[in-house]
Amino acid sequence: MEYRYPYPHPALTVDCAVFGLDEGRLKVLLVERGEEPYKGAWALPGGFVRLDESLEAAALRELEEETGVRELYLEQLGAFGEPGRDPRERVVTVAYFAIVNLFDHPARGGSDASAAAWFEADAPPRLAFDHADILAAALDRLRGKLRREPLAFEFLPRAFTLTQLQRFYETVLGAPLDKRNFRKKVLSYGILEELDEFEAGAAHRAARLHRFDRDAWERLRASEGSYSV
Amino acid sequence: MEYRYPYPHPALTVDCAVFGLDEGRLKVLLVERGEEPYKGAWALPGGFVRLDESLEAAALRELEEETGVRELYLEQLGAFGEPGRDPRERVVTVAYFAIVNLFDHPARGGSDASAAAWFEADAPPRLAFDHADILAAALDRLRGKLRREPLAFEFLPRAFTLTQLQRFYETVLGAPLDKRNFRKKVLSYGILEELDEFEAGAAHRAARLHRFDRDAWERLRASEGSYSV
DNA sequence: CCAAAAGTGTTAGAGATACACCCATGG
DNA sequence: CCATGGGTGTATCTCTAACACTTTTGG
Known part of the structure; x- marks a missing residue:
């Protein structure tokens, strides 16, 4: 050229x-x-x-x-x-x-x-x-x-607690979220895999860890499903 | 330079x-x-x-x-x-x-x-x-x-009928919309001004013309309001 | 046993959807 | 008077929002 x-x-x-x-x-x-x-x-x-x-x-x-x-x-x-x-x-x-x-x-x-x-x-x-x-x-x-869009998982560790996820949204969007409603909604999409692992070293009840299931998200989006926090 | x-x-x-x-x-x-x-x-x-x-x-x-x-x-x-x-x-x-x-x-x-x-x-x-x-x-x-976003009004004449607006969305989005629900929703935003003018030269009841009220939309968006069809 | 965060359901209200008939006009 | 599109209301359902207590664990 x-x-x-x-x-x-x-x-x-x-x-x-x-x-x-x-x-x-x-x-x-x-x-x-x-x-x-x-x-x-x-x-x-x-x-x-x-x-x-x-x-x-x-x-x-x-x-x-x-x-x-x-x-x-x-x-x-x-x-x-x-x-x-x-x-x-x-x-x-x-x-x-x-x-x-x-x-x-x-x-x-x-x-x-x-x-x-x-x-x-x-x-x-x-x-x-x-x-x-x-x-x-x-x-x-x-x-x-x-x-x-489920971009939050790009920021978080592979295995995270729901509270971590909630805190992330609260920090970035600048508004508090209701714990029960947040969990209900985010779990309802079926794009989180419940692990059999738990948070380590907390001075209180250990929280269950979850993982983002990218395949499930692809299936959801392919079927016109939406995601919204 | x-x-x-x-x-x-x-x-x-x-x-x-x-x-x-x-x-x-x-x-x-x-x-x-x-x-x-x-x-x-x-x-x-x-x-x-x-x-x-x-x-x-x-x-x-x-x-x-x-x-x-x-x-x-x-x-x-x-x-x-x-x-x-x-x-x-x-x-x-x-x-x-x-x-x-x-x-x-x-x-x-x-x-x-x-x-x-x-x-x-x-x-x-x-x-x-x-x-x-x-x-x-x-x-x-x-x-x-x-x-x-109310982009539809960029395509339509200044004064339009609600049916024209509905047809536009149906054409571009490729899906039929329910007439009553469409009207209810689009009017609910308060961004359309009802004119005292009517469609001319139709071989049936003349439809009322409306105008997009950009100021009302600016106010709505300023107050965190949303628009969705 | 205390502090700290995890986890969990129900109810009320708002918004979305489904649906059918009468009205006005021009030809 | 008929064909054509204009215009309207209600019932149901789904989704969202508000809300408080018990459980588990480590220190």
């Missing part, structure tokens, strides 16, 4: 809003920029797209390079391309929205040389470029999807 | 899936390509983004240039950027999803020199590039949003 269309070619990046649950709080993963512009500022992890890789592949590559994160839920959020969002030249970014499971893949502050850290998703530091807008859009999307 | 980041710069386009209601059918607006690649094939209207205009402005400009369409509902669908989606060079496109009101702005087959035409949204001709994928994604989005 040598041909180039006779039109301006902007730079193209991907940026990822990566969410995780840490100490019961919703966190977002940020990196400290090592280069101008915005050197030293916190930003969403991301970088330039190579010509031979898909947008999603670029997002995964950048995430692994900058933060060591490998297995995650990833979905495109949209393109952000206001002229002037980068002071140097026109840069259009394709934003992704991601979830890492910090139980399976414990947080590491960063990898390689770059500094990466987890921040409260609702109270991030001042961000480079228009990343505050992107983060806000990602949070909106996250909250919207959580209500209607 | 002279600086260019030392990374590859792909070409950037916008493409629009423009929907409209014509003769009671959901249609999509396509243009015939006058240039290679895919010369002569049908494609979503779109084109290259200028360096000094926003993505949305580019979408609006291309729509007006290619099809004469000016007033419309426009929302970003997402970026499509598989390597190889354009045979000549790497081209990333930002897809938009749009609705034109063909009652207010009657269909014109095209403007200027380019040939534009409306096709059945569910049975489009073979499309250039990956435009079939984009159209499919846009249709999914349209059907999803129609159920939960």
